[in-house]
Amino acid sequence: MDRALALHLGVIAALGLAYFVLPAYHAGNLARIMVLAIYAMGFNLAFGYTGLLSLGHALFFGAGMYGLALSMQHFGAPTLPALLIALVASALVAAVVGALALRTKGVAFMIVTLMFAQAGYLTALYFSAWTRGEEGFVLPQALRRFAGFDLSSAAGRYFAALLLFALTLLLIGAIVRAPFGRALIAIRENEPRATMLGYDVQRLKWFAIIVSGTISGLAGATYALLFGYAGASFAAVPYSILPLLYVLLGGAGTTLGPLVGTAFMIYLFDLSSSLTDAYMLIAGVVLVLLTMFLPQGMLGTLRKRALPWLP
Amino acid sequence: MDFGPHLMLAILEGAVTAAILALTAMGLSVVFGVMRVVNVAHGEFYMLGAVIAWFVATTLGAHPALGFVAALILAPLLVGGLAAVADMLILQRIGYDPERTIVATIGMLYIIQQGTLMTFGPDARPVAPPFNSRIPLPWLEWAEGKLSFYYPWGLSITSYKLFVIAAAALILIALWLFMTRTRAGLVMRATQQDSAMAQAFGIPVGRVYALVFGLGAALAAMGAVLVVPIQQAHYLMGHDPLLLSFIVVIIGGLGSLPGTVIAAVLIGVSDGVISVFFSPTLAKITATLAVAMVLVFRPQGLLGKKAH
Amino acid sequence: MAALGAAGAPAILQTRGLTKTYAGVQANVDVDFDLPTGQIRALIGPNGAGKSTFVGMLCGRIPATRGTVMFDNKDISRLPAHRRIRLGIAYTFQITSVFTGLSVRENVALAAHRAGGTEATVTEVLARVGLSDRADQPAGDLSYGHQRILEIAMGLAQKPRLFILDEPTQGLAESEVAEFKALIRGLSGTTILLIEHNMSVVMETAQFITVLNHGAILAEGTPEQIRANPHVQAAYLGTEDA
Numbered sequence: 001m002d003r004a005l006a007l008h009l010g011v012i013a014a015l016g017l018a019y020f021v022l023p024a025y026h027a028g029n030l031a032r033i034m035v036l037a038i039y040a041m042g043f044n045l046a047f048g049y050t051g052l053l054s055l056g057h058a059l060f061f062g063a064g065m066y067g068l069a070l071s072m073q074h075f076g077a078p079t080l081p082a083l084l085i086a087l088v089a090s091a092l093v094a095a096v097v098g099a100l101a102l103r104t105k106g107v108a109f110m111i112v113t114l115m116f117a118q119a120g121y122l123t124a125l126y127f128s129a130w131t132r133g134e135e136g137f138v139l140p141q142a143l144r145r146f147a148g149f150d151l152s153s154a155a156g157r158y159f160a161a162l163l164l165f166a167l168t169l170l171l172i173g174a175i176v177r178a179p180f181g182r183a184l185i186a187i188r189e190n191e192p193r194a195t196m197l198g199y200d201v202q203r204l205k206w207f208a209i210i211v212s213g214t215i216s217g218l219a220g221a222t223y224a225l226l227f228g229y230a231g232a233s234f235a236a237v238p239y240s241i242l243p244l245l246y247v248l249l250g251g252a253g254t255t256l257g258p259l260v261g262t263a264f265m266i267y268l269f270d271l272s273s274s275l276t277d278a279y280m281l282i283a284g285v286v287l288v289l290l291t292m293f294l295p296q297g298m299l300g301t302l303r304k305r306a307l308p309w310l311p
Numbered sequence: 312m313d314f315g316p317h318l319m320l321a322i323l324e325g326a327v328t329a330a331i332l333a334l335t336a337m338g339l340s341v342v343f344g345v346m347r348v349v350n351v352a353h354g355e356f357y358m359l360g361a362v363i364a365w366f367v368a369t370t371l372g373a374h375p376a377l378g379f380v381a382a383l384i385l386a387p388l389l390v391g392g393l394a395a396v397a398d399m400l401i402l403q404r405i406g407y408d409p410e411r412t413i414v415a416t417i418g419m420l421y422i423i424q425q426g427t428l429m430t431f432g433p434d435a436r437p438v439a440p441p442f443n444s445r446i447p448l449p450w451l452e453w454a455e456g457k458l459s460f461y462y463p464w465g466l467s468i469t470s471y472k473l474f475v476i477a478a479a480a481l482i483l484i485a486l487w488l489f490m491t492r493t494r495a496g497l498v499m500r501a502t503q504q505d506s507a508m509a510q511a512f513g514i515p516v517g518r519v520y521a522l523v524f525g526l527g528a529a530l531a532a533m534g535a536v537l538v539v540p541i542q543q544a545h546y547l548m549g550h551d552p553l554l555l556s557f558i559v560v561i562i563g564g565l566g567s568l569p570g571t572v573i574a575a576v577l578i579g580v581s582d583g584v585i586s587v588f589f590s591p592t593l594a595k596i597t598a599t600l601a602v603a604m605v606l607v608f609r610p611q612g613l614l615g616k617k618a619h
Numbered sequence: 620m621a622a623l624g625a626a627g628a629p630a631i632l633q634t635r636g637l638t639k640t641y642a643g644v645q646a647n648v649d650v651d652f653d654l655p656t657g658q659i660r661a662l663i664g665p666n667g668a669g670k671s672t673f674v675g676m677l678c679g680r681i682p683a684t685r686g687t688v689m690f691d692n693k694d695i696s697r698l699p700a701h702r703r704i705r706l707g708i709a710y711t712f713q714i715t716s717v718f719t720g721l722s723v724r725e726n727v728a729l730a731a732h733r734a735g736g737t738e739a740t741v742t743e744v745l746a747r748v749g750l751s752d753r754a755d756q757p758a759g760d761l762s763y764g765h766q767r768i769l770e771i772a773m774g775l776a777q778k779p780r781l782f783i784l785d786e787p788t789q790g791l792a793e794s795e796v797a798e799f800k801a802l803i804r805g806l807s808g809t810t811i812l813l814i815e816h817n818m819s820v821v822m823e824t825a826q827f828i829t830v831l832n833h834g835a836i837l838a839e840g841t842p843e844q845i846r847a848n849p850h851v852q853a854a855y856l857g858t859e860d861a
Binding site: 276 | 349401404405409410411413414415417418419420421422423424425426428429550554557561590592593595596599600602603604606607608610
Binding site: 179182183185186189190192193194195196197198199200201 | 678680699700701702704705710712716717718719720721725728729730732733734773777
C-alpha cells in the first residue's frame with residue numbers, strides 16, 4: 001500500500017476514533033465539518049485540480065439539498081431513493097450549467113457561474129410554497145433513518161457523515177491518480193499544451209464539473225438528511241464562497257486540504273461567535289490574508305516545503 | 312389606474328433606477344476598463360456611501376438640504392479614499408492577478424458588509440430628502456370625441472426623483488470631461504491602453520490604479536447618496552446594485568463607457584417596468600439568466616465589438 | 620516551382636488552397652503542400668513569412684480561413700486540434716510550453732498515456748533524450764535548453780506519424796543543437812516537418828525543403844537545389860545570413 005492511500009485510511013480511522021475520544025460538543029462539530037468537507041472536496045475537484053474557479057457551487061449544493069429534502073417532505077421518499085434523486089438532480093444541473101458556462105473562461109466563467117447560482121437561489125425563493133424560502137423547513141425525524149439507524153441521533157449522524165466523507169475522500173484520491181485526474185491537472189497547469197497532446201479539454205472539464213457538482217450535491221443532501229433542515233440560504237452566494245474559502249485555506253489541489261480548511265474555518269467561526277454574530281467578517285479577513293500571504297494554503301505550502309509526496 | 316398612466320409611472324421609476332445604476336455601473340466599468348480587474352466589493356462601496364450619508368445627515372442634524380450636500384461631498388471622498396487604500400494595501404500586493412483579485416475583493420466585500428453590520432446595525436435607516444414636493448403628471452384622454460388632459464390619481468413623481476436623474480446625468484458628463492479633457496484622465500486612458508508602455512513613459516501606474524479604484528468606488532458612493540432619500544440605508548443594500556452593475560457592464564461591453572450608459576438606461580427602465588407588472592423575483596430570475604446567456608454566447612457584450 | 624521535388628512515397632499530409640486572413644491581412648495564401656510519408660522536411664522563410672500560422676492550421680490550433688488539410692488521405696480540415704493530434708500528429712510549441720508545475724516524468728507520461736503508451740515508453744523516451752536523471756524534478760526547474768528537449772521528448776512519447784516542430788533549436792547552445800540533429804536523424808520512420816532558422820540544422824537534417832515567403836510557397840527542393848536557387852537567395856538566405 002502506498003503512502004497516499006495509507007494517509008487517507010489513517011485520517012478516516014482517526015476520525016472514527018475521534019467520536020469516542022472527543023466530548024459530545026466537538027463530535028457534533030466534527031460531523032458538520034465532515035459534511036462540509038465533502039462539499040469542499042467536490043469544489044476542489046473543479047477549482048484545485050482542474051483550475052476552474054466557480055463562484056456558483058451553492059447551486060449544486062442546493063440542488064442536492066432540495067433534491068433530497070423536497071422528495072422526503074412532499075413525497076415521503078425514504079432515505080436511499082431521496083439520496084439518489086438528490087445525486088441525479090445535482091448531476092443534471094451541473095451538466096447543463098457546465099455545458100453553458102464552459103463556453104467561457106476565467107473571469108467570465110466566474111461571473112456566469114455566480115449568475116446561474118443566483119438564478120437558482122431566486123428560483124428557490126420563487127417556489128416558496130414548496131421550499132418555504134429563506135425560512136426553510138424541518139425534515140420529519142421519522143424519515144431520517146437508514147437501515148435501522150436513526151440519523152438524527154448523535155452517533156447515527158456522526159457515522160453517516162464519516163461513511164460518506166470516507167467514500168468521497170477515497171473516490172477523490174482514486175480520481176486524481178487515475179488518467180482522468182492526471183488529465184485534469186494537465187489542463188490546470190497548461191491548457192493549450194494539454195490540447196496539443198490530444199486531450200479533449202472541453203469534454204474533460206465538463207466531466208470535472210459534473211463530478212464536482214454531484215459531490216457538492218451529495219454534501220447538500222447529506223446536510224439536509226443529517227441536520228434535518230433545508231433552506232434557501234444554503235443556495236445563496238455565501239454558500240458558493242465558503243467552499244472556496246475552505247479549499248484555499250487548506251490547500252487547493254490537495255486531497256486533504258478541504259478537510260483541514262473546513263475544520264479550521266468552522267472552529268474559527270465557532271470561536272468568533274462569542275464575540276460577534278457577523279461570522280462572515282472572519283471569512284472575509286481570512287480570504288484577504290490567504291490571497292496575500294498563503295495562496296497555496298496550508299497543505300499546499302507543506303507539500304511545497306517539506307512533503308512533496310503529499311496527495 | 313389605466314394601463315397607459317401605469318406604464319408611464321413605471322418608466323419614470325425605471326429612469327430613476329437607471330440614473331443610479333448608470334453611476335454605480337460606471338464605477339465598475341472604469342475600474343475594469345483601466346485595471347482589467349473585477350471588483351466584487353463594488354456593491355459594498357455603494358452601501359458604505361449610503362451609510363455614511365445617513366451618518367453625516369444625522370450628525371449634522373441641521374436642515375436636510377445641508378446634510379445632503381455635505382453627504383454628497385463627504386461620502387464619495389471617504390469611500391474613494393478607503394478604496395484607494397485597500398487597492399494599495401491588498402490588490403497591488405497580489406499584482407492584480409484577475410482570479411486572486413476576485414477572491415480578495417470577495418474578502419473585502421464581507422469585511423465591509425459585516426463590519427457595517429457590527430457598527431451600524433441590522434436596521435434600515437432613512438435619510439430625509441433635501442426637498443420633496445409631489446408633482447402630479449397629466450395624461451391624455453380621448454373622451455367625447457376630443458383629446459383632453461387629466462391628472463390620474465397616483466400618477467406623479469417627486470421633485471427629488473427628477474433631481475436624481477439630472478444629478479446623475481451631470482456627474483456622468485463631468486466624468487466624461489474629466490476622462491477626455493484633463494491630464495489625469497489622459498493618464499488613465501494611457502494606462503488603460505498599455506500599462507507597461509505607460510510605465511516606460513514615467514506614469515506612476517501604481518498611483519493611477521489606486522486613483523482609478525478610488526474613483527470607481529466614489530462613483531458608487533455618489534449613486535448611493537442620491538438613492539438613500541428614496542431607499543433607506545441598510546448593510547445588505549449593496550447586493551442588488553452589484554448584480555445589476557455586473558449585468559450593465561456585461562451587456563454594455565466590458566470597459567466601454569458609452570456602452571455602460573446605454574445599457575444602464577436599458578436595464579434600469581426595463582427593471583422598473585418589469586417589476587411593476589410582474590413578480591420581482593421572477594423578473595430577477597429572467598434577467599439573471601438572460602445576462603448569463605449573453606456572457607455565454609456573446610462574451611463581448613451586446614453592444615461591444617467582437618475582438619478579432 | 621511546386622513541382623521541383625517529385626514525391627515518390629504517398630503523401631501523409633496534403634494541403635490545398637490553405638489560406639489564413641487576419642483582419643484583412645493575408646498570413647497564408649493558397650498554400651498547396653505535399654509531404655511524403657517518412658520524409659524529413661524543413662519549412663524555412665524569413666520572419667513573418669507565415670510559417671507558424673501554416674503549421675498552426677495543420678494541427679488545428681489556428682482555424683483556416685479556407686482550404687483543406689488532408690492527413691493520411693482523410694480530410695481533417697474541420698477536426699478540432701485534439702482530434703488531429705489523436706490521428707498521429709505531434710506538435711511542439713515555438714514558445715516553450717511544458718507543464719512547469721509537474722515533474723519531468725509526469726510531463727512525458729501525460730503525452731505517452733494519451734497516445735496509448737506505457738510507463739516503459741516514458742522511461743525509454745527519457746533515456747533517449749538524456750533526461751532520465753532529471754525525471755523527478757519539476758519541469759519548471761529545468762534550464763531553458765532542457766525544457767526544449769523535454770518538449771521534444773513529449774512529442775516522441777506520442778509516437779507520432781507526423782511530428783511538427785516549430786523552431787526547436789531556438790535558444791539552444793551549440794552542443795545542444797548537435798544533440799538535437801542526432802536525435803532527429805535517429806527518428807527513422809517518422810515524418811517530420813521542421814520550422815527552423817538555423818541553417819546548419821536545416822542542411823544537415825532535412826531531405827527536402829519548402830521555402831515560404833509572404834505567406835506563399837516560394838520554392839521547394841533538396842537542400843542543394845534550395846541553396847542554389849537565386850530567388851531563395853534573394854528573398855531569404857541573402858538577408859538572413861548577411
